Amino acid sequence: MSDSLPEVALATFGRALDRLGDALAQPKTEWTRDAAIQRFEFSFELGWKTVARFALREGLECPSPRQAFRAAFRLGWIEDELVWLGMIEDRNLTAHTYREETAEMIYARLPKHHSALGALRGKLQG
Numbered sequence: 001m002s003d004s005l006p007e008v009a010l011a012t013f014g015r016a017l018d019r020l021g022d023a024l025a026q027p028k029t030e031w032t033r034d035a036a037i038q039r040f041e042f043s044f045e046l047g048w049k050t051v052a053r054f055a056l057r058e059g060l061e062c063p064s065p066r067q068a069f070r071a072a073f074r075l076g077w078i079e080d081e082l083v084w085l086g087m088i089e090d091r092n093l094t095a096h097t098y099r100e101e102t103a104e105m106i107y108a109r110l111p112k113h114h115s116a117l118g119a120l121r122g123k124l125q126g
Contacts, residue, residue, distance in 0.1 A: 005053055006050065006053040006054045006056075006057065006124075009046070009049060009050040009053045010050050010054075010121070010124055010125065012046055012050075013043070013046040013047055013049075013050040013121060014121055016039065016042045016043045016046045017043045017046075017047075017114070017117055017118060017121060019039050019042075019043075020036065020039040020040055020042075020043045020110070020114055020117075021114060021118075023035045023036035023039045024036050024110055024111060024114060028107075033103060033104075033107045034097065034103065036107060036110055037094055037097055037103060037106055037107060037110070040090075040091070040094070040106070040110055040113060040114075041091065041094050043114075043117055044065070044087065044091045044113075044117070045091075047117050047120060047121075048062075048064075048065040048068040048069065049068075050124065051068040051069065051071065051072045051077065051120070051124075052068045052071075054077075054124055055068065055071040055072070055075065058071075058075060060075075065088050065091070066085070066088060069081065069084040069085070069087075069088070072084070072120065076123075077120060077123045077124060078116070078119070078120055078123070079119075080116075083112070083116050084116065086109075087113050087116065090106050090109055090113065093105075093106060094106060
């Protein structure tokens with residue numbers, strides 16, 4: 001694996017995270033809510049995969065989001081492991097956003113998730 005791959009992954013993750021922020025900045029409608037949830041999915045996936053690439057440099061393999069975020073906690077890249085485990089649960093629930101109450105519940109937590117993902121991005125950027 002090339003040493004530049006973590007930085008490429010970080011840049012891609014950063015762009016997805018910026019787009020999530022853009023969606024959250026829009027006035028709330030059903031459409032923008034659903035778009036924000038979709039952008040959260042992209043950001044989450046790119047986030048844990050970026051952590052996995054950086055963790056590999058530390059000799060840690062992280063084949064799943066749960067393992068990636070546990071490694072990030074141990075390495076000091078994230079502070080509150082429970083926030084991240086909750087984010088995993090929300091990501092898993094996004095498959096059920098056809099349920100209005102589920103979509104609303106996830107959307108309400110997106111600013112917190114965006115903030116946590118942004119803090120991770122900052123740590124990885126050094």
